[in-house]
Amino acid sequence: MADELEQVRTQADVIIVDEAHHFRNTGTRGSEGEGRRSRYWRLYDIAKGKQIYLLTATPINNSLLDFQHMVELFSQHKTDHFAEAPLGIHSLPGHIRQLEKAIEKEIYGTTGEEPLDLNLADAAPKLFADPLFDALVVQRSRRYVKESMVREGPGEVLFPEPRKPKVINYSVKQTYGKLLDMVAVAFQKQAPLFVLGIYNPYAYYKGGDPDVIPALERGRRQQVVALIRTSFLKRFESSAEAFRQSCWGLLQKLLAWAEVHAETAHEKSSLERWKRKNAKLLDYSPQLDLLSEEEEDDLVTPELLDAVEKLPRDDFAVDEILQDTLQDLEQIADFLNELENFKPRQDKKLTELIKLLNTDPVASKHKVLIFSEFGDTARYLAEQLKLAGIKGVDQIDSNTSGDRARIIERFSPYYNESSRGALVKASREEIRILISTDVLSEGLNLQDATRLINYDLHWNPVRLMQRIGRVDRRMNPEIEKRIVRDHPDQQLLRGTVGYWNFLPPGELDDLLRLYQRVSHKTLRISKTLGIEGRKLLSEDDDYEDLRNFDEQMEGTITADETMHLEWQDLLRHHSGLTDTVMAFPDGIFSGKEHPKPGSKAVFFCYARPGYDKDASSKSGEDEWTTNSGDVKWYLYDLFAGVVREEASGIIDLIRSAPETPRLTKMERPALSDIRVLVEKHITKTYLRKVQAPLGVKPILRAWMELG
Template sequence: MQIIDNINTLLGDDLKTVIARGSKLKIAASCFSIYAFEALKEQLESVESLEFIFTSPTFVPDEVTDRIRKERREFHIPKAERERSFYGSEFEIQLKNKLTQRAIAKECADWMRRKAVFRSNRGKAPMQQFACVQDGEPKAAYMPLHGFTAVDLGYQQGNAVSNFVNKLETFNGCILADSVGLGKTFTALAVIKYYELRNRSVLVLCPKKLADNWLNYNRNLKTNIFVKDRFNYDVLCHTDLQRTSGESYGIPLNRINWGNYDLVVIDESHNFRNNDVYKDRETRYQKLLNSVIREGVKTKVLMLSATPVNNRFNDLRNQLALAYEGDAGNLNSRLRTNKGIDEIFRRAQAAFNAWSTLPAEERTATAILNALNFDFFELLDSVTIARSRKHIETFYDTADIGDFPERRKPLSFHCQLTHRSDVIGFNEIFAQLSILKLAVYAPVSYILPSRLPKYEEIYDTEVSGGKGKLRQVDRERSLQALMTINLLKRLENSVEAFRLTLTKLKSNHLNTLAAITAFKETGTDAGFTDVASAFQYTDPDDDDLPDIDSAMIGGKIKIRLSDMDLPSWEYDLEQDLEVIDSLLTEMQKITPADDTKLQHLKTQIESKLASPINPGNKKVLIFTAFADTANYLYTHIADSFLAQRKLHTAKVTGSDTPKSTLKKTYDFQSLLTLFSPRSKEKAAILPDEPAEIDLLIGTDCISEGQNLQDCDYLINYDIHWNPVRIIQRFGRIDRIGSQNKSIQLVNYWPDITLDEYINLKERVENRMVIADVTATADDNILSPQSQDVSYRKEQLRRLQDEVIEMEDLKTGVNITDLGLNDFRMDLLNYVKQNGDLASVPNGMHAVVPSVVKNSFEVFFVDENALIACFDKDISEKLVKELAKAQPMRVVFRDSGFASDDLKINVEQVFRQMSPGTEVRAL
């Protein structure tokens, strides 16, 4: 045995003596270098053959799971380095600097074609590295051998996992903000499975209306298309965070170990965009932060939201704060930014505030992008992933899964309440609603001035660390406006929804007046419950408001009737009751046969069935904001279409039991499967049910997280005040891979002009603006809802004529505008077409050829994409000649100009001759 230490004895020299003509050479090593071939070229030319095995996967495709490239961790020589070493390892820099790669590579390639065979170990099992020279029988063997490079011979000394998991492991959190219809739920399920396979505990927090979507995939159900994956995550609702008793989906809330979850997935995470502090209670946000994330095991946070930025960048900061546990230092140390996260957001918010003051026509996405510092983009690129429909169409090959369907121009209809001439119209009803005081929701406003201080002391709360105060009277004003908005929404929605709401409102007023009468007659003061606090976290865009009767039971805000100005309150209650009775009388006149919009809906469905837009497709999806309207439509549509057309109808609302005209009773998910059998895989889930559902009536409980792309016709029975909701609804059928060539959107609008509609909404919402408190430089801490409705006006106007994307809402800010995804996809597509850049050798291949112009050396990169000249004494003549080429960018040396005048005027020359050129001096 001989010891070869590459100091006293060189492996290369020993091989030169051992290798003879006709020898067979066998090598197993981590890498191979063309410089090793050069060193032994004479001997290798004489061998009969070389068999080389890369001991770790090299020049072979990576394992692919869910089409996401993944590379396992390697603790010796990474795969990219092994492949790059073929052109010379990092220790062969002196050899590479000779720029002889091209000649050596050609000789080596010719020799390899004739005599060499290369293979790679594709598995994860370790292999012994060695070299063996044979002449009939083994002549010499060398082990261990680290590699076959010039260094190893002694002549020269010297996607981890998916993007989401990378971000979760690196930054402890990530926001998935893909646009509607791109499958955020399935992406999240893939991440969940990754952690479950590692024995991690997972919690999904979602709005109550979306709970059924998640529960379908972690239960042993026929409708679970992932039943073989055996998901085992827990599902709870956002509202469960503040509950201390009872059960939620089988989990006892008084015994749940909140701090034991390794991963929390928050669906609709924008519901946690506010982090206000109240002295009398722990908010939902604080409960999540303190009890779930900070306590117990280290918790990673995956947030899902198509709209994580509402109208301020602090929305985004508050969500990200969940990932770094409210301590910015946890994230700052991992970011590649010059500033910390707090400073980045402070500057971004300042830029946003300035942008918000611009005229509507100037308040574009481009304007805000130009105003933001690059650190902000770097931050978002680190902790968010946001892809739009256009992004998918531009950067992904959709050949395997299909394209998006063609969108037809939306059909817009403005229907009267009724054709009857003895019933007042929208404008008259709106006028009466605007005079309602809704005094029943504002008892604090009627407390006697002398008695008010004691209630202020008890119920007024400080916010944001004592920088402001939220008064109970302010909550009441907000509730009054919220209830007025709710009445308007229900009127726009349907006669039935409006009628039922008026009935409940009348009942509340009668009960309150009865309590006042009883107090005056008997003197018994049972007190009155102010329900405003139950509504203080309610978003005006929400349709499902807390129930008034439930809020009054056990309510904390108790007001003694003896402390109130009862005559004034009683008078206002009676005035409101008079208006309510008047409106109810009008609504009682409208029967289903007199309901213009209901009858028009039937006609529109008949028209679609008579002339399908895709051959044989009879499916129609009808969305409405309220369960009352869904029940109303089902009652008056289902039986008639079953009798006349033999078509089955189903209704799902999320608040009551699903119904259908089928003989069997089916649950929520089963009905959706029967409505969209192809996308929901009915053949595997419900093979014994021959019938299908063609008409589906649903609330917004199915506006997110559902793939219903078998349907090609969607009807909005109401236009939601937030246009994003309309886009979300349409995303149920506007999905990639649809079997339909085209799809149709139908919208029903109130029978008034858009300007009248917007103005009325604006007047009502402006009543929600409560006392201005200057707490921070960010925004009004008491009213985070935007007061500027002009951008929604433009969105709604566009919705009448086209189907718009959320990223196309030019007057707003969308997170898809703020990342670096497009740039990254450009790079990935380049790699796909030209090979992995990590494997491209350094050296002569990175040299740009130069051209001599006017005796100056000029470099042209990618035709005219970049022109550079680093010579001295550059003349004005050369500058003008380069400007004529109109490059995208031009670079000079700062000290390279012939005169200071030319140095000062060079940008002016390009501005005149090539205004699109970016000029830089180094």
């Protein structure tokens, strides 16, 4: 890949990045060239001076910083990249911060004091009213795409019909018993679950000047601790096996750190005492991915010991970190000892999954895709489903060896250029139930399946939509015919998709509170989690009113999209309309009755000039032209005395048909005075912002009296 990427850097003019949200986090920068350490900064170097298109359904995951980082791939950290007309944004980071605060205050009622996971569905109206988003982002709902393609000409546009998600209830308390109380108590300690001092040594710094440690590094270390705590909670909800493996993995790392740092006789004896106390537990060491076959009997491998960076005792209170580490080890040992008593038969979540796969008319016979966030859970489910006698089960995660494409083809042959017959010929067994982590959550065609199960609680609603998009995506009419021809029993299934979400209703509030305490973030449950009767789980839920699921998947057509569709209709029904409009003289004027009785307003359409680089380089002087600017609508409300700029709020007032009566009542001097007021408004809000020189003015294209 290195040679190919270098070729892109030296020869390409345009770069298109699919699934561009993978570049929402910058990672470690390093030095230029070979010293770059993260994929973000490698792409940053390649993209310099090129035109770049970033394709993603999720430009914002949790924060507007996601969007900012992607923009900076082409703005190259030039903060005033958008200072010129028509945007006039002199600081990209400053603009992003102000916008995020405005969204938090308007939509969530917060002041930005507590970190908040941004819900794109909630924030979209505010975001796309922002000039930067409007200029850079092209977003089209599925509903718009369907209607637009119908207008463009003949041809079948097939998307499946989604059904409202169903919630599979299960009890965390019945599954975990005493362990649930243990976890709850651990999280409610004054010092939250796991001090994890080995990951945040700066909390124990005792060197001369504490200011020598950058605040950024202190914050980063604290975030690492928060991430580990959050991960433990998420894995606890996912499955006992995922939680068990996390406990063992952390125990090994903590033990390795303690082995390296225990120096005094007291420290060594304390560590030895803990080992003796937990000797029975330490003899049980399950096979972990990080252990090789030769080392599986060693609890702490040489690699783990070598990876420990020894802290200087002159600068850090190593004895205190050791003490806290032993307490962390004790807490983990308590969890693992309790997990020794756990048996799959008491796993109510697993029981409900097996019941669903055995009794549901569709899930018991046809393709089902099951998602879990964690590979440990996926492997656990695959093993237990096979033991339960369910046929055609396979599993894939980031550690799966072999050709993933083969697994995908065996599960979804028709949408991956194969068929059941081709699999039989090649002696490859078809997969009916595929259990996967999010390695399959994007960029793949799995439309052979019509049913999907989300086994984990969705802490990030974006990931849920990406998962659903594996089966709920555009269909190929020819492939659909082949599937029905080979499988007549699927005729009624094709063109439909259904989902199940596993949620613990009785303990959901407790889990959300635990999550907030651990991550220090306000968690906003997605509208798409589970919708029955337009409520999340019950009629008295107090989360937020749920929108119709069809709107969530199809998208509500925005005012901007509505205007695009309306313009398509006009062009289709009135040939030559574009030439007619272009032939109108500047300043053309008309009038009509205001739709709201007793109201008065004046509509204006202005071409706003921008700095023309090409014309300026030719003339040697600063040239401002309308070709380098934009076109903007304004409405002056006579009664309110304000200028409105939202096209979505203006379109319904000015819309006219050939038979609409032309009506003008206002005196010319009054109209001219209003025009002066609007042009002053443009000067104040636009021309000054883009630092246009004196003498540069907007051009009036058309205006209309509404009386």
